[in-house]
Amino acid sequence: MRYFQLFFSILFLLLARPVSAQTAKWIHPKSGNIYQINFETKEFFENKDGAQWNKIADLSFQDIKSYDLISGNRHYQEIPIPGSSVSYLMVSCTGQVYQLDRKNWTLKRMDQTFYRGANCQAIKFLRNGVLYSFGGYGFWQSSNVLTKYDPINKEWISIGVKGDVPVAINDGISAYLPSRDVFVTMANLKVNDSKMYESAIIDWNIYEYGFKDHNFIKIGEIHLEELKKYVEKDLYRNYLFNGRYFILIDKSVQVYRYDTMIIIDLLDKFKTYHWLNTGRLPVTGNNDNFSDQEIHYKGKDSLAWSSNFSSKNSAMKKAIQYTISINDVIADSEYLGKLTDEPWYIEFLKVIMLSSGVLTSLFLIFIFGNLKKNRLRRKLKNILGENEQKFLDFLLLNYNQGYVNGHQLIAFFGRHKSAPESQRQFRSKLIDNFTKSLSLIFQDKNILDIQQDEKDQRMLNYRLNSKIYKILSKL
Numbered sequence: 001m002r003y004f005q006l007f008f009s010i011l012f013l014l015l016a017r018p019v020s021a022q023t024a025k026w027i028h029p030k031s032g033n034i035y036q037i038n039f040e041t042k043e044f045f046e047n048k049d050g051a052q053w054n055k056i057a058d059l060s061f062q063d064i065k066s067y068d069l070i071s072g073n074r075h076y077q078e079i080p081i082p083g084s085s086v087s088y089l090m091v092s093c094t095g096q097v098y099q100l101d102r103k104n105w106t107l108k109r110m111d112q113t114f115y116r117g118a119n120c121q122a123i124k125f126l127r128n129g130v131l132y133s134f135g136g137y138g139f140w141q142s143s144n145v146l147t148k149y150d151p152i153n154k155e156w157i158s159i160g161v162k163g164d165v166p167v168a169i170n171d172g173i174s175a176y177l178p179s180r181d182v183f184v185t186m187a188n189l190k191v192n193d194s195k196m197y198e199s200a201i202i203d204w205n206i207y208e209y210g211f212k213d214h215n216f217i218k219i220g221e222i223h224l225e226e227l228k229k230y231v232e233k234d235l236y237r238n239y240l241f242n243g244r245y246f247i248l249i250d251k252s253v254q255v256y257r258y259d260t261m262i263i264i265d266l267l268d269k270f271k272t273y274h275w276l277n278t279g280r281l282p283v284t285g286n287n288d289n290f291s292d293q294e295i296h297y298k299g300k301d302s303l304a305w306s307s308n309f310s311s312k313n314s315a316m317k318k319a320i321q322y323t324i325s326i327n328d329v330i331a332d333s334e335y336l337g338k339l340t341d342e343p344w345y346i347e348f349l350k351v352i353m354l355s356s357g358v359l360t361s362l363f364l365i366f367i368f369g370n371l372k373k374n375r376l377r378r379k380l381k382n383i384l385g386e387n388e389q390k391f392l393d394f395l396l397l398n399y400n401q402g403y404v405n406g407h408q409l410i411a412f413f414g415r416h417k418s419a420p421e422s423q424r425q426f427r428s429k430l431i432d433n434f435t436k437s438l439s440l441i442f443q444d445k446n447i448l449d450i451q452q453d454e455k456d457q458r459m460l461n462y463r464l465n466s467k468i469y470k471i472l473s474k475l
Helices: 002-015 225-231 326-331 344-383 386-397 406-412 420-442 466-472
Strands: 023-027 034-038 043-047 053-058 060-062 076-080 086-091 097-101 106-109 123-127 130-138 141-150 155-158 173-177 182-190 201-210 215-221 239-241 245-249 260-265 271-276 296-298 302-310 317-325 334-338 448-452 460-464
Touching (some): 023 076, 076 123, 086 130, 123 173, 130 173, 130 182, 141 182, 225 260, 245 326, 260 326, 271 326, 317 326, 344 386, 344 420, 386 406, 386 420, 386 460, 386 466, 406 420, 406 460
Antiparallel strands (some): 034 043, 043 053, 086 097, 123 130, 130 141, 173 182, 201 215, 271 334, 302 317
């Protein structure tokens, strides 16, 4: 497991002492050239073709502490300062900040911190002249700590953030995106080796951090199965970034490395491509150091690497450098889809679940509607007398024709031959019992809409209240 290797790497850093021929090696992020410093002789070397080292200067050291120097091929990262001959030289697993001036050929220690072992593999970058270091791994656990370098106090200070803060920024795919002034991170590995029986957890969410509001937001989730399988391999996340494209380089192949790449376009909806070499470009031997096939950016728009070939009759090696534009790589790649694209069966399941939910909701609405109607029918049956029920039916039947008058009401109940006083008493009692009964059910006093008859001022016209009618007409 890589964390056992990382543990010993940290242990080595903590115990590091000056040794003979102590060197630092790194790849320049823009030119793609490999550089080396021999701390013992203070010599500065350059390698342009992956094979031949050329001395280009003797360095002058300022405020360099020999016991802090660390030898290694992967521990150093150069961050050029735009528009100048000066670069920052950062050291992994430490807070050390050096300044390399290619004009005066000086190497100067800038920080005064003792900060080791807590931020291995942290993401370091320069924004508006300020150095940042996000996340990392150290002391047997992953980190989500955000820091920036304070040149006045020569120390690293913590940055307070809010929002959907990822639980770890470690061993994932992360970079600062200058064109949008945001930090993007995804596929991070949460690790705490002190917790027994807990395996490492990959966070498949995609996060974006805005520097102006110090806010993390979750902008999506990785669903693309091809990328998940690629990332889940037990290998160090080796990738390049040029301000737009993440290029993941497979180093797990034991015979020929760098013969497959995954390209992610951060500026075009996370569209993802898969490039396979399959013997079209020369890739030779395998080496854990800066090797003849160490792939890197040549400028912003091309990839470059070198291959060494040995003659049978000579020990001399010949280096051949190859370059390929990113546009050609993408044109020669298989389009996999967007990172956030879900597999077809997930979309199908969502459609089924949504349809099932809609049908279930409609069914429940139908069931509860019928239960409510049945409850209202029972109440009407229990509370209304025979005459009140007939009166309700009469009003419902004639609602669309308009109001019914007292004469129609008396005729409907067959009381037209009785005395006028008897008709009045019957009508009054019927209306009173009807409105009181329905008021108990609907908790509304305005059961009837009653108007005076224009032709006969002694008579009233009756009609159901519109709200009551809408309810009762549906029974």
